[in-house]
Amino acid sequence: MISDDNKRENVKTQFQIFMEIVNDLVMIIDQTEDFRIELINNCPLLEKLGYAESDLVGNSFLKILFSEDKKKAVKFLKKGIDTFGNFQETKLFSTKDEIIWAEIKARKFTDEDKNEKILIILKDISKQKKIEVNLRETEDRFKKITETIPEIRFWKLFNPKKYEEALQSSYEMLQMVIENIPQYIIWKDIDLSYLGCNDNYAKLIGIEHPENIIGKTDEELLLDKNQIQFNKEQERKVIESNKVVFHTNEFWILRNGEKIWIDVNRIPLLNSDGNVAGLLITFEDITERKNAEENLRKQHDRLERIMETSPAGILSVDTNGHIIYVNSQAEKVLHYPKEELLKKTFITTKFKFLNSEGKLIPKNELPFQIIMKTKKPIFDYHATFKSFTNENILLSINGTPLLKNNGEIENIIFTVEDITEKELAEKMIKESEEKYKDLLETSTIGILEIELENNSVSYINPKLLEFIGYQDVDYVNKKLMDEIIHPDDLLKLLNSEEGKEIEFRILNKKGIIKWLQGKRLNQYDDKDNLISFRLWLEDVTEKKMYEKLILELNINFLNYTTDIQQNIELLLKTCLKQLNGDIVLYITKSDHEEKEQYRVMNSKGVITMYTSEEFTRDLFISELFKENHDFTQEFFDIHKTKYAKSDRYIIENGIEACYGKLILSGNDLNSLLCVLFQQNPTITNQNKLVLFLICDALEIEQRRWESQHHLEEQNRMLSEINKLKSDLFSRTSHELKTPLISIKGFTELLLKLHSNKLDSDVISILEEIKSGSKRLEDFINALVDSSQLDQGLLKLKKKKENLTFLIKYCVKQLQGTAKLREQKVKLNIKNNIYTNFDKEKIYEVITNLLINAIKYTPIGGTITIDSHQKNNHYIISIKDTGIGLTKKEIAQLFTQFGKIERYGQGWDVGIEGTGLGLYISKELIDLHDGKIWVESEGRNKGSTFFFSLPIEKN
Numbered sequence: 001m002i003s004d005d006n007k008r009e010n011v012k013t014q015f016q017i018f019m020e021i022v023n024d025l026v027m028i029i030d031q032t033e034d035f036r037i038e039l040i041n042n043c044p045l046l047e048k049l050g051y052a053e054s055d056l057v058g059n060s061f062l063k064i065l066f067s068e069d070k071k072k073a074v075k076f077l078k079k080g081i082d083t084f085g086n087f088q089e090t091k092l093f094s095t096k097d098e099i100i101w102a103e104i105k106a107r108k109f110t111d112e113d114k115n116e117k118i119l120i121i122l123k124d125i126s127k128q129k130k131i132e133v134n135l136r137e138t139e140d141r142f143k144k145i146t147e148t149i150p151e152i153r154f155w156k157l158f159n160p161k162k163y164e165e166a167l168q169s170s171y172e173m174l175q176m177v178i179e180n181i182p183q184y185i186i187w188k189d190i191d192l193s194y195l196g197c198n199d200n201y202a203k204l205i206g207i208e209h210p211e212n213i214i215g216k217t218d219e220e221l222l223l224d225k226n227q228i229q230f231n232k233e234q235e236r237k238v239i240e241s242n243k244v245v246f247h248t249n250e251f252w253i254l255r256n257g258e259k260i261w262i263d264v265n266r267i268p269l270l271n272s273d274g275n276v277a278g279l280l281i282t283f284e285d286i287t288e289r290k291n292a293e294e295n296l297r298k299q300h301d302r303l304e305r306i307m308e309t310s311p312a313g314i315l316s317v318d319t320n321g322h323i324i325y326v327n328s329q330a331e332k333v334l335h336y337p338k339e340e341l342l343k344k345t346f347i348t349t350k351f352k353f354l355n356s357e358g359k360l361i362p363k364n365e366l367p368f369q370i371i372m373k374t375k376k377p378i379f380d381y382h383a384t385f386k387s388f389t390n391e392n393i394l395l396s397i398n399g400t401p402l403l404k405n406n407g408e409i410e411n412i413i414f415t416v417e418d419i420t421e422k423e424l425a426e427k428m429i430k431e432s433e434e435k436y437k438d439l440l441e442t443s444t445i446g447i448l449e450i451e452l453e454n455n456s457v458s459y460i461n462p463k464l465l466e467f468i469g470y471q472d473v474d475y476v477n478k479k480l481m482d483e484i485i486h487p488d489d490l491l492k493l494l495n496s497e498e499g500k501e502i503e504f505r506i507l508n509k510k511g512i513i514k515w516l517q518g519k520r521l522n523q524y525d526d527k528d529n530l531i532s533f534r535l536w537l538e539d540v541t542e543k544k545m546y547e548k549l550i551l552e553l554n555i556n557f558l559n560y561t562t563d564i565q566q567n568i569e570l571l572l573k574t575c576l577k578q579l580n581g582d583i584v585l586y587i588t589k590s591d592h593e594e595k596e597q598y599r600v601m602n603s604k605g606v607i608t609m610y611t612s613e614e615f616t617r618d619l620f621i622s623e624l625f626k627e628n629h630d631f632t633q634e635f636f637d638i639h640k641t642k643y644a645k646s647d648r649y650i651i652e653n654g655i656e657a658c659y660g661k662l663i664l665s666g667n668d669l670n671s672l673l674c675v676l677f678q679q680n681p682t683i684t685n686q687n688k689l690v691l692f693l694i695c696d697a698l699e700i701e702q703r704r705w706e707s708q709h710h711l712e713e714q715n716r717m718l719s720e721i722n723k724l725k726s727d728l729f730s731r732t733s734h735e736l737k738t739p740l741i742s743i744k745g746f747t748e749l750l751l752k753l754h755s756n757k758l759d760s761d762v763i764s765i766l767e768e769i770k771s772g773s774k775r776l777e778d779f780i781n782a783l784v785d786s787s788q789l790d791q792g793l794l795k796l797k798k799k800k801e802n803l804t805f806l807i808k809y810c811v812k813q814l815q816g817t818a819k820l821r822e823q824k825v826k827l828n829i830k831n832n833i834y835t836n837f838d839k840e841k842i843y844e845v846i847t848n849l850l851i852n853a854i855k856y857t858p859i860g861g862t863i864t865i866d867s868h869q870k871n872n873h874y875i876i877s878i879k880d881t882g883i884g885l886t887k888k889e890i891a892q893l894f895t896q897f898g899k900i901e902r903y904g905q906g907w908d909v910g911i912e913g914t915g916l917g918l919y920i921s922k923e924l925i926d927l928h929d930g931k932i933w934v935e936s937e938g939r940n941k942g943s944t945f946f947f948s949l950p951i952e953k954n
Helices: 008-019 045-051 065-079 124-148 149-151 160-180 199-205 225-241 287-309 328-334 337-344 365-372 420-442 462-469 473-484 486-492 541-559 564-579 612-618 619-625 650-651 684-708 715-759 760-790 802-822 839-856 886-892 918-927
Strands: 025-028 035-039 088-095 099-110 116-124 185-190 195-197 246-252 259-270 274-283 311-318 323-326 379-388 392-403 409-418 446-451 455-458 499-505 513-524 528-539 583-592 593-601 607-609 632-637 657-665 668-677 801-802 824-827 836-839 862-870 873-880 931-935 943-950
Touching: 008 323, 008 619, 008 836, 025 650, 045 099, 045 116, 065 088, 065 099, 099 124, 160 462, 185 199, 225 246, 225 259, 225 274, 259 839, 311 328, 311 455, 311 607, 311 943, 323 337, 328 337, 328 392, 365 379, 365 392, 365 409, 446 462, 446 513, 462 473, 462 513, 473 499, 499 760, 513 541, 513 760, 541 684, 541 760, 564 583, 564 593, 564 668, 564 684, 583 619, 583 650, 593 612, 607 612, 619 632, 619 650, 619 668, 619 918, 632 684, 650 668, 657 684, 668 684, 715 760, 801 839, 802 824, 802 836, 802 839, 836 839, 836 943, 839 862, 839 873, 839 918, 839 943, 918 931, 918 943
Parallel strands: 824 862
Antiparallel strands: 025 035, 025 116, 088 099, 099 116, 185 195, 185 274, 246 259, 259 274, 311 323, 311 409, 379 392, 392 409, 446 455, 446 528, 499 513, 513 528, 583 593, 583 668, 593 607, 632 657, 657 668, 801 836, 862 873, 873 943, 931 943
């Protein structure tokens, strides 16, 4: 009997135990063209075939069939088998090239995942086939005998001279019958001495010819004394009673010690006077049948024990609705004693089943009637059951009909499970999920959930919608993966690791790029398969803008020249870009020939001079000079003021608002930075910080300009400029590094000492601060290295070193990064390349070149490192199969901040970097009297970077 429990693991365990006790070969195959085997049991037939379970699982069922029977088997399986009523015989092919006959039964079914499967049972019928062959041979002999029956039937019609011939013929026919039937035949006289036997019996007891048995007794032929005594008692009873005894089952022990079961017939033989003259005994070997019955009994007992120990309640019901079997769990589930259940029918009115509304379920809708009508199983039928104690029990009922060979129902197996507590728990879980959903909906953190099966959005909370700038959830769900998330960041997002910080870009409704930052939390199904992940995100656009501003200010600083106007123009463009303005003005007030004048420079580098009268009368920006402070000032709707007709910047650019700040230089407020907007802007604290920083830079630049005009000698002027550059760098480094050390230190202290007191959101924020601090620290260190090289402060520590060892060491350190991008790194360098160099600095060069090769080579690419000698130099080359370089890009390399922008160009490569790496590498190689260069045939043709070092023996 097969039960179908809601708890799949329990069903699976029961099925595996059931398969272990079945002698037949049972398998489940996929209902496809190749009939792939998914599950198979270990049994004697599998051993006889010479296969292990692992040999067949995953392969076609047709593999074990004899080639002539494959088409017939495929037709049988495709025909459509709904019951086990149909079967056919087939030949199986063993690993020893032996043919084994089997009876195949099959039944189609659908598993819990709606996949169509076939259950197949193969029974070994080789012995039966052998018996059938023997039987056919015997039937042929009987046919020959029957052809001579007319001679026997009419022998009395012959004249007496023929009597002897007829008698001889009859004797021969009788002898033929005795010798060819499969039974064992013996006959004894009244003293139990043998008068004869057939060949089968002679072979059984080890006698060469049947004639040799005449006159012997069991004491002479059999070994077991108990058996001899038993035979005598049974044979005496027949002789004394003169009654035939048919079909008694006994066991014999043969001379070789083998025990066999036999079905015995004992018939008294009478003489012409009607008295018993002897005894005819026939029997056949039923050992195989007895063993089969014993195995069947054991299987039944084991199955009974399995059902008794099953966690599911099991009932067997006949076609009249009578309960014929109940296990102990069913008693507990139904709260009825087993004795009471066995007295009742499954459709009795005492068994009240209620629907979800508390009403009685109609009789024709009850599980028993449904199965009797459809002959199909039912699964997870929910009903409330009124127990013996009038208690309501919510049941999950499964029912399976067991069918006869003719397709009619023999009985029905039901499993019942009390799911009252389970339903209550599910209800509580649902309520808990609703509360959790409320928390997500009101969270101040953006939350995004992505299903991995089809890379689709399954949840997005209102806060994230606010970040993105949309209100339509359905629209965002459709467009998020393809249009809203930046295409260069989508793969990085999907391949991110759990618990690690990730940053990616999105395009909001206005088409503006915003940065989101957070961590990933994976979600798994019941089988521990990763099915989705959730991201907890915050908007870090302003932070990114701040980082970008710091970077641009440092770039501007390091690219300053003696051309003050060019430097100021560069700062104005940075301000325009960071604040999304339409035009930026830089105004300086000065005295010329004892008259006040104003110099106005716009972000395009155009300079206009105004007298004090013109400036005050015509330009709105004069209003900012009326305030005697250096705080930010904001003005809106200036196109509605009196300056609307006279201010050229309002008229020519359609300006409506401005935002600016006076610049304090010493004790004077003689400079002004003002940003003009065509629409009234929203000014944030971040915008104010940007303005302050640029004003500081302009103030320093103004001081540089003033210093230039006060220096009399060119060398002193250059020295002062460098000093001012150093002051600005020192100030910027100090202003950034001092609070950065505090931020980083206190963050690490909080994480180390107080992480157990903090919740996961706070820890996530602290980790984010720590990571951002580390990136900024690395950038500042790169600036320091670049500055030292510019100022000639770096001194090499050269000594004889093994360049081969250093290259291999660098490759080993970066091997993990290359593997993450599925790249191969090949080494074709000469062993033991010795020369003089600064190991730490050349390590920095090699590492930088390798990192660039890995970064700009797409996934699956190859990086090759070669070495050779030329013109008394060792030349090392690092070749990649990356995106290559154009002539314009090659010219840009090896310059300070010469980073080539790869963003938005559709390549699967890294885009981060400062542009200082190759510049620093070039300076370090130059200090070693070597050279560094690059060769590339163009876009998508890879690049090869070379550097050379002099061969120095001492």
